[in-house]
Amino acid sequence: MIEVRKFDSLGGANHGWLDAKHHFSFAGYHDPKRVHWGALRVWNDDTIAAGTGFPPHPHNDMEIITYVREGAITHQDSLGNKGRTEAGDVQVMSAGTGIRHSEYNLEPGVTKIFQIWIIPDRGGEPPAWGAKPFPKGDRSGKFVALASGFSDDNDALPIRTDARVLGATLKAGEETEYTLGAGRHAYLVPSTGSIEVNGVKVDTRDGAAIANENTIRVKALADAELVLVDAA
Numbered sequence: 001m002i003e004v005r006k007f008d009s010l011g012g013a014n015h016g017w018l019d020a021k022h023h024f025s026f027a028g029y030h031d032p033k034r035v036h037w038g039a040l041r042v043w044n045d046d047t048i049a050a051g052t053g054f055p056p057h058p059h060n061d062m063e064i065i066t067y068v069r070e071g072a073i074t075h076q077d078s079l080g081n082k083g084r085t086e087a088g089d090v091q092v093m094s095a096g097t098g099i100r101h102s103e104y105n106l107e108p109g110v111t112k113i114f115q116i117w118i119i120p121d122r123g124g125e126p127p128a129w130g131a132k133p134f135p136k137g138d139r140s141g142k143f144v145a146l147a148s149g150f151s152d153d154n155d156a157l158p159i160r161t162d163a164r165v166l167g168a169t170l171k172a173g174e175e176t177e178y179t180l181g182a183g184r185h186a187y188l189v190p191s192t193g194s195i196e197v198n199g200v201k202v203d204t205r206d207g208a209a210i211a212n213e214n215t216i217r218v219k220a221l222a223d224a225e226l227v228l229v230d231a232a
Contacts, residue, residue: 002200005034005207010045017052021045023187023207037209038185039163039231042117045189045205048073050111053104059095060127063118063159065147066091066103067167067227069191071111077101081129090146090165091131092157094120099127114189114227120160121149130157136169136225143168143178143228163231170195170220178216178228186210186230193224 011029012021020027023043025035035041041062053073066073072086077093078100085091093101105111134146147165148156156164168176170193180186188197188208195202196219202208210216218226 001210001212002197003209004200004202005209007203007205017049019047021205023189036119037187037231039119039161040116040185040187040229041119042115043187043189043207044115046113046115048105048111048113050105050107050109054102056100056102058098058100059093060098061120061123062095063120063161064093064095065116065118065159065165067114067116067146067165069112069114071105071107071109073111073113074104074106075101075129075131077129079127079129083131085131086133088136089131089133090157092129092147092159094125094128094160096125096127097123099129101129114191116165116229118159118161118163118229118231121162122160125160132157134167139167139169141168141170141174142176161231163229166228166230168218168226168228170218170224170226172220172222175217175219177218178230180210180213180216180230182214184211184230184232186213186216186228188216188218188226188228191225191227193220193222195220195224195226
């Protein structure tokens with residue numbers, strides 16, 4: 001089963017400094033058919049104006065993954081962590097028992113991010129933050145784990161949930177596949193380009209909600225950069 005959620009159908013709001021599109025119910029947008037997909041709770045497609053951002057605010061009991069599509073995001077939190085994450089790279093915040101953070105675009109142009117929230121398997125653990133570069137060349141023609149709750153994904157940023165966030169880059173005409181497995185939920189978004197997923201077309205920034213498919217076969221119709229979540 002593959003349900004394509006066209007970009008134009010997404011909820012969201014334009015706040016001037018922030019143009020936010022929501023794949024799932026979030027803030028003032030609520031769709032009872034789009035509350036979560038398995039443990040995946042939030043997928044926001046945010047465009048943040050230069051010199052603006054999210055001021056300090058709290059979170060708890062959520063795994064929050066930020067994939068930078070364009071520009072860079074600068075993070076600061078109540079643990080004393082500071083970091084700048086550039087396009088193509090990833091940061092992870094395990095909110096745990098509670099954390100306050102800010103996210104600002106200190107760049108001269110817009111910053112574009114995917115903000116992904118996954119419900120954790122366990123609570124009561126201290127908060128944590130980490131970031132890592134993921135060169136796009138290393139993902140050429142295949143899916144690579146960027147953040148993972150599985151111990152054998154050694155190069156991925158750790159998250160506290162039965163899930164993976166993966167990235168791939170495909171040239172036009174290239175194909176790759178990913179084994180999903182029984183009972184899993186996948187959500188796939190092309191950051192750029194267009195693709196076919198098991199024969200179903202998915203365009204730039206559309207979402208593909210996938211279940212009951214043992215294997216995800218992806219063919220690039222145009223050069224594409226992909227982000228995939230595999231969750232319980």
